[in-house]
Amino acid sequence: QSALTQPRSVSGSPGQSVTISCTGTSSDVGGYNYVSWYQQHPDKPPKLIIYDVNKRPSGVPDRFSGSKSDNTASLTISGLQTEDEGDYYCCSFAGSSTFVIFGGGTKLTVV
């Protein structure tokens, strides 16, 4: 099964909002409410920031929000801060044969 499709890069200025899309199929993103998002800084492990489409783990600022429409999930970061710069990956449950797939990742630049 192919990876989920994300834009290679997005950018925004401090204080602005950005949205990162994650497109799959009805066999993964569209079929289940099990999309998660991860933030990764250079040479660090990924950090869970959104799970089950729109839930935030404890300690993650409410500037981070998730949503889903049909086969596309979205991560919105509002009030951009310089420390938000990094790579973002979406992830989805993909059924009882494939189990879990990731997106290709999106590099967020805060300029």
Next chain:
Amino acid sequence: QLQLQESGPGLVKPSETLSLTCSVSGGSISTSSYYWGWIRQPPGKGLEWIGIIYYSGSTFYNPSLKSRVTISVDASNNQFSLKLSSVTAADTAVYYCARARRPITGTTDYWGQGTLVTVSS
């Protein structure tokens, strides 16, 4: 605070078997709420889910790697392990061990720091 730490050789020869162990501290691996698994990231590339194991030994693997992957658990030592056979240069990656929530959803809430494994003669 839960911590996971990968250990194992950083260099593996082509056609040989890659072996890594993940030591879990700050919590028990024998919990009904979580799976324990492996995810890898080739240098400069994205994440790839390898597979997960429940403390009882039930496993779930990425279909594209299934023929070469074995994940096992040693609950008495609070560890789990990864074996990947017949490796090639394409298996060069940072390998992360991690904790995943049950049921299987892809939600992975704790990660090790990762260990780079290079496949080269």
